[in-house]
Amino acid sequence: FFQSLLQTVFPPELRFASIKFFNRFFSYFSAYCYYDITEIDGVNTNELYNAVQLYLSSSASITGTRLSLTRGLNSSAITFGLSNNDRLVDSYKGVTVEWEHIVTQRQGQTFSWRPLPEEKRGFTLRVRKKNKHLVLDSYLDFVMEKANELRRKNQDRLLYTNSKGGSLDARGSPWESVPFKHPSTFATLAMDPLKKAEIMADLKDFANGESFYQKTGRAWKRGYLLYGPPGTGKSSMIAAMANYLGYDIYDLELTEVNTNSELRKLLMKTSSKSIIVIEDIDCSINITNRNKNDHRGAGAGGNSDSGNTITLSGLLNFTDGLWSCCGSERIFVFTTNHIEKLDPALLRSGRMDMHIHMSYCTFPALKILLKNYLGYDESDVERELPAEVEEIIDAAEMTPADVSEVLIRNRRDKKRAVVELVAALKLRSKRKLKNEDEDEEQEKSALDSDKDGFEHFQENCRGCEEKDDECIDEDKE
Ligand SMILES: Nc1ncnc2c1ncn2[C@@H]1O[C@H](COP(=O)(O)OP(=O)(O)OP(=O)(O)O)[C@@H](O)[C@H]1O
Numbered sequence: 516f517f518q519s520l521l522q523t524v525f526p527p528e529l530r531f532a533s534i535k536f537f538n539r540f541f542s543y544f545s546a547y548c549y550y551d552i553t554e555i556d557g558v559n560t561n562e563l564y565n566a567v568q569l570y571l572s573s574s575a576s577i578t579g580t581r582l583s584l585t586r587g588l589n590s591s592a593i594t595f596g597l598s599n600n601d602r603l604v605d606s607y608k609g610v611t612v613e614w615e616h617i618v619t620q621r622q623g624q625t626f627s628w629r630p631l632p633e634e635k636r637g638f639t640l641r642v643r644k645k646n647k648h649l650v651l652d653s654y655l656d657f658v659m660e661k662a663n664e665l666r667r668k669n670q671d672r673l674l675y676t677n678s679k680g681g682s683l684d685a686r687g688s689p690w691e692s693v694p695f696k697h698p699s700t701f702a703t704l705a706m707d708p709l710k711k712a713e714i715m716a717d718l719k720d721f722a723n724g725e726s727f728y729q730k731t732g733r734a735w736k737r738g739y740l741l742y743g744p745p746g747t748g749k750s751s752m753i754a755a756m757a758n759y760l761g762y763d764i765y766d767l768e769l770t771e772v773n774t775n776s777e778l779r780k781l782l783m784k785t786s787s788k789s790i791i792v793i794e795d796i797d798c799s800i801n802i803t804n805r806n807k808n809d810h811r812g813a814g815a816g817g818n819s820d821s822g823n824t825i826t827l828s829g830l831l832n833f834t835d836g837l838w839s840c841c842g843s844e845r846i847f848v849f850t851t852n853h854i855e856k857l858d859p860a861l862l863r864s865g866r867m868d869m870h871i872h873m874s875y876c877t878f879p880a881l882k883i884l885l886k887n888y889l890g891y892d893e894s895d896v897e898r899e900l901p902a903e904v905e906e907i908i909d910a911a912e913m914t915p916a917d918v919s920e921v922l923i924r925n926r927r928d929k930k931r932a933v934v935e936l937v938a939a940l941k942l943r944s945k946r947k948l949k950n951e952d953e954d955e956e957q958e959k960s961a962l963d964s965d966k967d968g969f970e971h972f973q974e975n976c977r978g979c980e981e982k983d984d985e986c987i988d989e990d991k992e
Pocket residue numbers: 703704705706744745746747748749750751752852873914915916917919
């Protein structure tokens with residue numbers, strides 16, 4: 516209306532200037548400012564456009580009534596998006612903003628190095644002028660961050676293995692992959708809640724620590740050593756870590772690796788944002804020992820490389836050396852059932868940043884398992900579980916796997932599950948106490964016999980003191 520008015524009122528030579536003037540006039544009095552985020556920025560794809568699209572697809576943040584739904588290839592999640600020329604309202608730190616998705620037909624192909632899509636797409640963000648700074652300072656960063664998080668969550672992650680024994684696939688990768696769909700999460704992991712929170716904070720710190728690692732000149736990687744008896748959740752913990760951070764897992768089968776250089780190649784072919792796992796690392800110590808016996812290889816921390824076997828030093832270079840930082844944001848996890856068997860070179864501080872003991876089932880861990888399998892909350896546990904459980908559970912030394920087994924078997928009959936669990940705990944703790952008593956008795960009798968032996972020795976050797984080195988009786992000596 517205004518434009519046609521202008522056309523009649525103003526002569527053609529003034530028309531353009533007047534439109535410009537009125538535009539400025541209105542925008543001056545408008546309470547809003549607008550930001551256009553176009554899909555193609557010159558010739559490049561605009562990262563921000565993709566991020567906004569993904570961000571608006573997170574169902575929690577949107578209030579639109581008309582949405583377009585998409586599901587990517589290989590993705591298990593459906594994403595929502597704004598339909599063409601539709602708008603929706605989002606709020607951030609108490610400020611309301613409005614997004615509009617604008618799609619127009621591209622008029623005539625302009626010259627470009629690559630074909631452009633027929634439609635011109637973009638988002639327009641409308642905010643009140645007084646909130647302009649919030650948008651520029653933090654809202655768009657927040658959108659980018661959220662989008663990255665979603666991208667990681669939506670994509671199915673992969674579990675890689677090198678079990679082909681060094682042969683390469685069609686794309687020249689020594690790794691073979693399958694979609695990784697392990698359901699274990701930190702919520703389902705039964706362990707001490709404080710320790711769990713500490714590990715989760717450590718992982719988050721690591722994932723968000725790019726600038727810290729940059730500033731301190733450290734490679735952006737972290738090592739965790741998980742140790743404890745079988746069935747205490749070491750593998751479950753790795754899966755929970757991967758699910759928590761949205762990382763891929765590289766399960767490194769050391770027995771399939773023949774040389775240190777092969778190990779290095781494997782490392783080079785891993786991607787960032789991944790967890791590299793070596794399970795049962797104590798088994799690799801044999802490899803070192805074999806090497807030592809050959810008198811060819813290196814000892815712990817040595818430098819030599821026998822050329823045709825994998826050595827501990829090769830393994831340490833793998834996690835620690837210059838090669839370890841090709842790529843970035845990588846986590847190394849070693850697991851073992853026998854920490855005492857590990858070479859001290861692997862344990863020294865700084866090598867593995869965090870040693871995590873996966874222990875037998877404790878009472879707080881038991882509560883998590885009861886919640887997982889029987890749906891018991893805190894009050895159910897108090898009501899259904901005899902008080903003595905808390906006292907005997909540590910002595911029983913049952914692994915979370917043992918407890919899970921009892922609960923899974925009886926998951927349809929909760930009362931029975933609890934009865935059976937309590938019986939198992941009692942039996943195990945009694946057996947354990949009995950064994951301890953027996954051990955104590957054996958120890959005592961051993962001590963007694965030692966004492967007898969000592970007295971006997973004192974009696975028989977009284978003379979020796981005087982004649983010092985003349986005692987030729989080996990027993991007495
Ligand atoms: N801490 C735990 N929390 C929840 N479930 C657990 C836990 N520990 C064990 N389980 C259950 O027991 C099974 C075996 O656990 P897992 O494979 O993680 O043990 P592990 O410590 O890796 O054993 P291994 O040393 O033999 O490799 C899992 O499927 C899981 O369901």
